[in-house]
Each structure stands twice: as C-alpha cells, then as structure tokens.
Amino acid sequence: MTDTAHETWMMWLRDAHAMEAQAETMLNAQIGRLETYPAIRMRMEQHLRETTAQRDALSRLLETHGDSASAIKDTMGKLMAAGQGLSGVFAADEVMKGSLASYTFEHMEIASYRMLIAGAQELGMTDAVAVLEPILQQEIAMADWLSENLAPLTRSFLARADSDLQAKR
C-alpha cells in the first residue's frame, strides 16, 4: 500500500479523534439534563470517562503515525466549537431526543471504527488495530445499552407526560 491509502486512513483517524471530542461535549450536555433519569445518567457518566480515554488513545495513535501534538491541538480547537453547536441542537429537546441522538451518534462511531480497523488491517498496522478494537467494543456496548433502554424509556417518558398533565388538572 502506498502513501495515498495511508494518508486517507490518517484523515479518518483525525475525524475519529474529532468525533470523540464531539461525543464528550454531547455527553456532558446530556448528563446535565438527566437529573430525573439516574440509570441513564450513570451509564452516560461511565461512557464519558471511556470517551475521554478513547480520545487520549487516538491522540497517541495520531502522534505515533506522524501527526504533531500541536497539529492535533489546532484541529481540536476548531472542532470543539462545531461540537458545541451540534450538541446544542441535540440537547435542545427532551430526554427522548437526547437518547435518539446518542444512539445515532454511537452508530456513527461504530461505523468509523469498523472502517479504521479494516483499513489498518489492509495497511498492516497491527498497533492501530490493538488500540481501535477495544474502543469499538466499548461503543458497541454503549449502543446495545441504549438500544435495550429505548422502549422502556419511551414508555416511562409517555407515562410521565401523562401524570404531569394529571397533576395539573
């Protein structure tokens, strides 16, 4: 494989790094709005810790493969701003919209890591596969948790909407 394929892969890795920074912003925004849903809040807090560690791991992988620490920091600055805008859109509505956004975002992450892992295998980068595979598993676990909780959360949310109205009558 040549420089073109490797450079394409590096671009994907930079995107994944930015994506995790966005995930941190989104998770922080959601955690702040989940006082009355302690189980979801606890799982999101756990995933925020995982996400911070993932971003650090991707940052080290970028450096190992030739990106300078200052280049990584520059990109981060730009993307944190974009991420704040995005999380504003997602967090503007209630807990259901937040869950839908989280589930969707987790699958963007899953697809990104599957691409990165397939690419790293093709390019013979075993060090990268070793970093990325555990991250993929964390994203899959989070997506599965969100998926299992979506139907019970919906029922609980609609029941609350109902009892809130009853209380006002």
Place this chain on the structure above:
Amino acid sequence: MTDTAHETWMMWLRDAHAMEAQAETMLNAQIGRLETYPAIRMRMEQHLRETTAQRDALSRLLETHGDSASAIKDTMGKLMAAGQGLSGVFAADEVMKGSLASYTFEHMEIASYRMLIAGAQELGMTDAVAVLEPILQQEIAMADWLSENLAPLTRSFLARADSDLQAKR
C-alpha cells in the same frame, strides 16, 4: 393515556415522516455518485423504493390520526429544503463518507421506529404498530447490509486509492 402523550407521539410520527423525506434526498444524491460501485448502488435503489413507500405509509398514518393532508404537505416543503442541505454535507465527500452517513442515518431511523412502536403499544394504537413494524424491519435489513459491507468496501476503496496512484506514476 391522555392527549399529552398522544400529542407527543404524533410529533414523533411527524419527525419520522420528515426523516424519510430526508432519506429520499440523501439516497438520490448517493445513487448519483455510485457509478463505480454497482452492488451498493443497486441496494440503495431498492432502499429508495422502500423509503418512498414508507413515507406514503407514514403520511396515511398521520391522516388517520388527525393531521390534515395540507398540514403534512406544508411541513414537507420546509423539510425537503433542510434535507437537501444535509445531503449536500454528507455527499460532498467520497463513497466511504456516504456509507458512514447512510449507516448512521439508518440507525436514527431504527431508533425512531422503536420509540414510535413502544409509544403506540403504550397508547394502544394497534393500527400504527401494524404499519410501523414492517418499516422497522426494512430499516434493520438495510443497516445490516451496510454493516456487512463496510469492511469489504473499505478494503476495496483503499486498494483503488492505491492503484489510482500507481496509474499516475
């Protein structure tokens, strides 16, 4: 269950209808860019036909539950414009970004239908469950197809990036 819960559910159904309109725009944009990937193109064309039928089914369900045809049409007009902007962002890059976007979007659809189905069950709307369940299955089938094809597509894409460069040397 009261009017509040039902009105919330109707809002979700309107969102799902708008989402399918966005899906049509995105699929059309992607199909136009996939000349050299006939297998993906064929699957996307199939899903575009499914998506159009899904939008019609949601439109009928909205009417059954009290939305007027003209209200549905008004919302559509606004959202088609938003959808075109979104599909422009997604389609600006190459086939890999398109696949990532499609996979992500499919999961937004899956989560939306799971919410709608759980809500319809809670509200005792069996007619809606009967319409929404087959749509959910189509979205899951499309997401599975995209998931299975992501790794082989990545390898093929990087190999092409490689041979394109070789050809220029």
